[in-house]
Amino acid sequence: MTTSRERALGADTVRIEGPAKVTGTALYAAEHTPDGCLYAWVVPATVARGRIVSIDTAAALAEPGAVAVLTHENAPRIEEPDDPILGALRDDRVPHRGWIVAVAVAETPEAARATADAVRVTYATEDHDVVLTTDHPGLYAPETANGGYPGSRERGDFDAAYAAAPLTVDVTYSMDPMHNHPMEPHAAVARWHDGRLTVHDSSQGSAVVRETLAALFAMDPAHVTVISEHVGGGFGSKGTPRPQPVLAALAARYVGRPVKLALHRSQLPALVGHRPSTIQRVRLGAGPDGVIRALAHEVITYTSTIKEFVEQAATPARTMYTSPHSRTTHRVVALDVPSPSWMRAPGEASGMYALESAMDELALVAGVDPVQLRVRNEPSHEPDSGRAYSSRHLVECLREGARRFGWRDRDPRPGVRARGRFLLGSGVAAASYPVVITPSTAEARAAADGGFLVRVNATDIGTGARTVLAQIAADALHAPLDRVRIEIGDSDLPRAPLAGGSWGTGSWGWSVDKACRALRSRIEAAGGTVPAEGLSASADTTDDVQAGTEFARHAYGAHFVEVQVDRDTGEIRVRRMLGVFAAGRILNPRTARSQFIGGMTMGLGMALMEGATIDPVAGDFPERDLASYHVPAHADVRSVEAYWIEEEDPHLNPMGSKGIGEIGIVGTAAAIGNAVRHATGVRLREVPMRPDRLLPHLG
Amino acid sequence: MPHTSEVMLHVNGTPHRLTLDNRTTVLDALREHLRLTGPKKGCDHGQCGACTVLLDGRRANSCLSLAVAHSGARITTVEGLPRGTDGLHPLQQAFLDRDGFQCGYCTPGQICSALGVIAEAAGGHPSHVTAADGPPPGEPVPLTADEIRERMSGNICRCAAYPHIVEAIEDVAGAAVTS
Ligand code: FES
Ligand code: FES
Numbered sequence: 001m002t003t004s005r006e007r008a009l010g011a012d013t014v015r016i017e018g019p020a021k022v023t024g025t026a027l028y029a030a031e032h033t034p035d036g037c038l039y040a041w042v043v044p045a046t047v048a049r050g051r052i053v054s055i056d057t058a059a060a061l062a063e064p065g066a067v068a069v070l071t072h073e074n075a076p077r078i079e080e081p082d083d084p085i086l087g088a089l090r091d092d093r094v095p096h097r098g099w100i101v102a103v104a105v106a107e108t109p110e111a112a113r114a115t116a117d118a119v120r121v122t123y124a125t126e127d128h129d130v131v132l133t134t135d136h137p138g139l140y141a142p143e144t145a146n147g148g149y150p151g152s153r154e155r156g157d158f159d160a161a162y163a164a165a166p167l168t169v170d171v172t173y174s175m176d177p178m179h180n181h182p183m184e185p186h187a188a189v190a191r192w193h194d195g196r197l198t199v200h201d202s203s204q205g206s207a208v209v210r211e212t213l214a215a216l217f218a219m220d221p222a223h224v225t226v227i228s229e230h231v232g233g234g235f236g237s238k239g240t241p242r243p244q245p246v247l248a249a250l251a252a253r254y255v256g257r258p259v260k261l262a263l264h265r266s267q268l269p270a271l272v273g274h275r276p277s278t279i280q281r282v283r284l285g286a287g288p289d290g291v292i293r294a295l296a297h298e299v300i301t302y303t304s305t306i307k308e309f310v311e312q313a314a315t316p317a318r319t320m321y322t323s324p325h326s327r328t329t330h331r332v333v334a335l336d337v338p339s340p341s342w343m344r345a346p347g348e349a350s351g352m353y354a355l356e357s358a359m360d361e362l363a364l365v366a367g368v369d370p371v372q373l374r375v376r377n378e379p380s381h382e383p384d385s386g387r388a389y390s391s392r393h394l395v396e397c398l399r400e401g402a403r404r405f406g407w408r409d410r411d412p413r414p415g416v417r418a419r420g421r422f423l424l425g426s427g428v429a430a431a432s433y434p435v436v437i438t439p440s441t442a443e444a445r446a447a448a449d450g451g452f453l454v455r456v457n458a459t460d461i462g463t464g465a466r467t468v469l470a471q472i473a474a475d476a477l478h479a480p481l482d483r484v485r486i487e488i489g490d491s492d493l494p495r496a497p498l499a500g501g502s503w504g505t506g507s508w509g510w511s512v513d514k515a516c517r518a519l520r521s522r523i524e525a526a527g528g529t530v531p532a533e534g535l536s537a538s539a540d541t542t543d544d545v546q547a548g549t550e551f552a553r554h555a556y557g558a559h560f561v562e563v564q565v566d567r568d569t570g571e572i573r574v575r576r577m578l579g580v581f582a583a584g585r586i587l588n589p590r591t592a593r594s595q596f597i598g599g600m601t602m603g604l605g606m607a608l609m610e611g612a613t614i615d616p617v618a619g620d621f622p623e624r625d626l627a628s629y630h631v632p633a634h635a636d637v638r639s640v641e642a643y644w645i646e647e648e649d650p651h652l653n654p655m656g657s658k659g660i661g662e663i664g665i666v667g668t669a670a671a672i673g674n675a676v677r678h679a680t681g682v683r684l685r686e687v688p689m690r691p692d693r694l695l696p697h698l699g
Numbered sequence: 700m701p702h703t704s705e706v707m708l709h710v711n712g713t714p715h716r717l718t719l720d721n722r723t724t725v726l727d728a729l730r731e732h733l734r735l736t737g738p739k740k741g742c743d744h745g746q747c748g749a750c751t752v753l754l755d756g757r758r759a760n761s762c763l764s765l766a767v768a769h770s771g772a773r774i775t776t777v778e779g780l781p782r783g784t785d786g787l788h789p790l791q792q793a794f795l796d797r798d799g800f801q802c803g804y805c806t807p808g809q810i811c812s813a814l815g816v817i818a819e820a821a822g823g824h825p826s827h828v829t830a831a832d833g834p835p836p837g838e839p840v841p842l843t844a845d846e847i848r849e850r851m852s853g854n855i856c857r858c859a860a861y862p863h864i865v866e867a868i869e870d871v872a873g874a875a876v877t878s
Contacts, residue, residue, distance in 0.1 A: 264743060601859030
């Protein structure tokens with residue numbers, strides 16, 4: 001207990017679970033196989049809208065190894081779920097193609113799949129409507145967008161200010177739907193025993209899964225345990241409870257044996273959410289110096305018929321730049337499509353693609369360097385709320401990035417850097433992501449041998465949460481890191497929020513810090529020694545978090561990229577990506593760098609290759625595998641560098657940290673599009689910027 | 700009964716006689732029958748590389764290989780890599796040192812694939828990016844970062860640890876060349 005404070009935090013610490021992951025011994029949900037476990041396979045609807053008329057399971061049940069087929073006719077009743085996506089097998093309704101209409105259960109994975117394939121479903125189909133258009137009669141203005149943000153905001157008189165502005169930009173950007181596609185497909189293994197339910201689930205937050213299962217099965221939550229010890233990525237798609245734990249539990253109850261239900265990659269697009277397409281009109285009215293006088297960001301998007309999800313793409317425009325007159329709106333239409341949901345930086349990734357592209361267009365109109373344009377539009381207070389920023393170092397990120405990238409020597413003329421078949425260009429864009437903190441609880445125990453145990457139901461989906469929480473604990477306890485053991489990923493641990501919204505470390509960490517400080521006080525009160533029976537302390541940050549803040553709190557960043565465009569094929573390749581971030585105190589530089597790089601690379605995917613289509617006839621996504629939905633592969637990713645500036649912000653949490661899991665993807669696609677414009681002179685206003693979209697413009 | 704066959708698999712040096720459904724892939728034989736959790740199922744479709752193992756010494760997508768067609772095969776999974784005194788294979792250590800992963804789900808496949816890449820380059824196999832005036836046929840191909848990226852492109856990492864994976868492989872491939 002003599003080590004000095006602040007040794008572990010900020011240190012480059014190897015992941016605690018790293019050895020288990022590189023040796024294959026870290027167990028993910030589907031890798032738990034209780035004795036007697038059966039296998040389940042879901043049967044997706046093949047129509048886009050309608051009702052089930054009949055389900056013929058005779059041939060299915062005749063398959064060797066078949067045990068059962070659950071349908072809405074025989075499945076055990078569950079309560080009505082709060083989230084309608086969990087309502088499969090409750091009735092005969094088919095709200096979208098891919099909706100689960102039956103679950104086959106069999107002795108082996110092969111038999112389960114064959115059983116599912118043999119289920120014959122007859123539907124009464126109804127006309128479906130799955131096409132988003134800007135003049136769709138069903139478009140409406142929602143009260144709120146995702147995250148609870150107001151659907152629409154007006155400040156000043158946008159129309160008059162825009163009409164009077166010497167310089168204007170009026171541009172519309174669109175994005176195709178995107179899929180999260182974490183490498184581990186969603187899976188759950190459910191087991192009933194002595195009136196209790198235990199589920200291994202691939203989830204970003206087992207606490208909510210536990211509460212959801214308890215409500216659906218009308219049980220005391222104390223009798224339900226959900227474990228998500230190792231999770232193979234999620235990127236939002238495992239943030240809300242998904243059908244697999246519910247259906248695995250349902251099937252296990254029906255057959256009286258444990259059941260493993262692993263969704264197949266091809267089933268994910270329709271079942272685990274996606275980023276919906278957006279059509280975004282941005283209007284910027286500026287003075288001759290490029291300083292914004294009027295800003296409108298108007299977003300059109302879709303949701304499903306069973307659930308309102310509104311990608312909050314207009315919200316970044318409420319906080320990014322000076323804008324005395326502003327209009328930010330969302331309009332949404334409910335279509336017969338799979339329900340969209342959270343995908344890494346929902347709202348920011350999409351909205352900043354449009355806003356940061358439009359800023360580049362304004363820079364060209366104003367004849368101002370795009371870095372300089374952003375500096376000129378730096379607001380003194382958050383425009384929408386009037387609140388002061390707790391810290392805002394966007395300008396420092398831009399300047400540091402420009403210096404590292406070598407921006408100063410850039411020739412602004414487009415289309416003049418030819419290297420053989422290739423045209424080269426560079427681009428810049430800003431990034432921002434809000435700081436959100438959610439109440440959390442934690443417990444810390446001290447043993448007489450000098451060891452500590454910290455318990456908190458955090459989830460490590462690859463962020464390094466387990467490691468950074470142990471670092472936080474070590475510092476709060478004034479103990480060496482190797483004396484701290486940490487338990488996470490189990491709903492029997494003290495309740496904590498899900499890993500999402502970049503709030504994990506700040507929220508969990510605050511409760512860990514508080515519990516560990518309380519424990520240290522107890523140890524000191526006991527004379528500095530831990531009695532044989534040990535000591536413990538718990539913490540709950542609900543009051544601390546609910547005390548709120550008078551500040552606008554966001555992380556910032558700046559992306560610089562260099563692209564090459566093949567004039568013959570239209571193929572765009574990113575030669576170099578460099579990001580500089582201001583995200584409070586960086587608690588573990590090793591895992592932080594990996595997060596930034598991972599986000600930036602997903603942004604590269606968004607810019608160049610990640611796009612799905614909703615087939616107007618079939619009603620959902622034809623791209624149901626990784627050969628038709630492309631994500632970045634090794635050869636796509638050359639030089640990616642992430643840096644940060646030291647940022648002190650006392651208005652966040654005891655660690656002084658901001659979330660870093662999502663900001664890397666924000667703005668990347670705009671920086672790449674801006675670089676393509678610089679390389680070719682062509683401004684593409686839709687992503688992904690596939691060769692077939694660019695080539696016709698290359699002349 | 701489903702059609703089954705007796706299959707002999709030598710996994711990480713241990714022989715296993717299994718009665719398997721003819722539809723069972725090597726991946727499912729390893730995961731569901733032998734409870735080896737190193738090989739991962741990312742797509743079950745040959746498109747992600749998470750299931751990569753060494754099959755008779757060559758890297759293969761075990762989800763695309765039917766076990767019945769590989770009776771007698773020698774299979775090495777990430778669990779069976781030769782370990783140093785510290786308990787890890789040099790590639791496993793390099794992945795740890797370079798933070799060559801986040802969620803870890805693609806990692807065993809990346810590591811097995813990297814072993815294959817190092818052997819293939821040493822064995823003189825050219826890749827799409829090997830220069831036409833590079834080493835003569837059969838001579839070792841130097842594993843530059845571009846060579847590694849090209850040869851590893853069948854192993855997707857959605858967490859995008861790519862730059863760190865390449866560094867980890869360079870560390871080991873470079874050490875192999877100098878030793
Ligand atoms: S699981 Fe075999 S390649 Fe994806
Ligand atoms: S580490 Fe998560 S997919 Fe590679």
